[in-house]
Amino acid sequence: MGPEAREENGRESLLSRKPPTDVPPVPEPPRERRILLVDCDAFFVQVARLEDPEGAGRARLLVVGGSPSGRGVVTSASYEARAFGVRSAMPTAQALRLCPEATVVGVPRGAITRRSREVRAVLEELAPVVQAASVDEFYLDLTGTERLFAPETLADTAWRIRRTILERTRISVSLGGGTRRVIAKLAASRAKPAGVYVVPTGDEQAFLNTLDLAELPGVGPSLVKALRARGLVRVEDAIGVQEEWLQRWFGERRGAWLYRRIRGADRSRVDPAERRKSISSERTFFRDLETDEELEQRLVELATSVGATLRGKGLRARTVTVKLRDHDFRTRQHARTVPEPIESDTTIAEIARTLLTELRAERRVPARLLGVGLSGLGDEAAERQMTLFEEGGVESERDRELSRAVDAIAERFGHGTVVPGRIVGPSPGRRPAPEVPRDRKPGRSGEPGPD
DNA sequence: TCTGGGGTCCTAGGACCC
DNA sequence: TCTGGGGTCCTAGGACCC
Numbered sequence: 001m002g003p004e005a006r007e008e009n010g011r012e013s014l015l016s017r018k019p020p021t022d023v024p025p026v027p028e029p030p031r032e033r034r035i036l037l038v039d040c041d042a043f044f045v046q047v048a049r050l051e052d053p054e055g056a057g058r059a060r061l062l063v064v065g066g067s068p069s070g071r072g073v074v075t076s077a078s079y080e081a082r083a084f085g086v087r088s089a090m091p092t093a094q095a096l097r098l099c100p101e102a103t104v105v106g107v108p109r110g111a112i113t114r115r116s117r118e119v120r121a122v123l124e125e126l127a128p129v130v131q132a133a134s135v136d137e138f139y140l141d142l143t144g145t146e147r148l149f150a151p152e153t154l155a156d157t158a159w160r161i162r163r164t165i166l167e168r169t170r171i172s173v174s175l176g177g178g179t180r181r182v183i184a185k186l187a188a189s190r191a192k193p194a195g196v197y198v199v200p201t202g203d204e205q206a207f208l209n210t211l212d213l214a215e216l217p218g219v220g221p222s223l224v225k226a227l228r229a230r231g232l233v234r235v236e237d238a239i240g241v242q243e244e245w246l247q248r249w250f251g252e253r254r255g256a257w258l259y260r261r262i263r264g265a266d267r268s269r270v271d272p273a274e275r276r277k278s279i280s281s282e283r284t285f286f287r288d289l290e291t292d293e294e295l296e297q298r299l300v301e302l303a304t305s306v307g308a309t310l311r312g313k314g315l316r317a318r319t320v321t322v323k324l325r326d327h328d329f330r331t332r333q334h335a336r337t338v339p340e341p342i343e344s345d346t347t348i349a350e351i352a353r354t355l356l357t358e359l360r361a362e363r364r365v366p367a368r369l370l371g372v373g374l375s376g377l378g379d380e381a382a383e384r385q386m387t388l389f390e391e392g393g394v395e396s397e398r399d400r401e402l403s404r405a406v407d408a409i410a411e412r413f414g415h416g417t418v419v420p421g422r423i424v425g426p427s428p429g430r431r432p433a434p435e436v437p438r439d440r441k442p443g444r445s446g447e448p449g450p451d
Numbered sequence: 452t453c454t455g456g457g458g459t460c461c462t463a464g465g466a467c468c469c
Numbered sequence: 470t471c472t473g474g475g476g477t478c479c480t481a482g483g484a485c486c487c
Contacts, residue, residue, distance in 0.1 A: 043487095088487080133486095134486075134487050137487075220484060336480095
């Protein structure tokens, strides 16, 4: 499959753009954008192999995810294993039934973060604007580089980036290109694995018409079902439907969104400074927890974990959420928003405890998962300016100092050394972690994998 | 076939204010 | 007389993505 390498023609595209009959009018960016999506091929599989060349590295049929005996699911599978029908999010046990010869390894969390940063660092040398969309996806905005890179086409540039990333990080990536993020994203799925696909300017609709609606990002199982009930399966099927009908069927906003999406309309920018909106940590237990005491113990650990991440990023939070999944998979959550932003483990844990008590009062059954989340995040420095609360507020200065002291100890001796209410030894992890990256999550134990 | 963990965004209802 | 209307914040739940 040859990549499209057609040269973009700015003059032509200006004339052949969107027809003015498009309702509502979609404001166009001032000029043609050149966007690439860099997507690592089976990233978790690649990293697992690089980290363990003798083990995972030798397994053609490789599944990365939870242990088969536990409650794990597949995070990523090698292309060879995918041929057997193995998919991510599938229970590991099911994956092994489909592909009994597969080797299952745990998620190498630390290495994933580290290598993701390596890829990003190289991309930042190659492109003016880089945004990490996830651990294995990066958007590049190359608008304005036409002259700089000439006579290279966007596809040529993509191939060059692919080569450089492979040489410098040993990670194989695929790249999709187009005039909008959503087009670049869809092009990348066509490029996979280890390829490049650029949708030429003006060919967006023709490209979209080759797709199923289910392939559009944002169209998930639920919407697919609703669409199919109306006889709509392909993008082509839906393109003739008036916006009013889509709105009548799927709601005003969803309908309008879908109308725009099947036309590839996407005004979103590649924004390198996009800030985090929430921080959370959750655990599915190896066996369901029955008592409030057991749950509270785990709750404090989770609160401490998200608290450390929060402070590591120099943030404060106003909302604490506790999530509980009962043995029957029913998921419930309670949230509490406080007037002033908080950051200390003590305060987070205290609010979380209240929320857990409420949840348990409503339904006291064995729990399979517990989680703590923080949202309403704000910059710590900015908030200190408008601090109205001295003593007697939600959180005391003493609480904050204590948490910072704990962070300092963790920085030197490793996370997990100090946990409120108990003392444990340093984690027996592979790496003693003399320098811990700022937003590294405190490892529960040295072991990735479930629980 | 027995369902992970990290996120983002949307909806809908109630509280509260003007 | 029962009964407005918009805006914002908060909460619970769900869809969706990787």
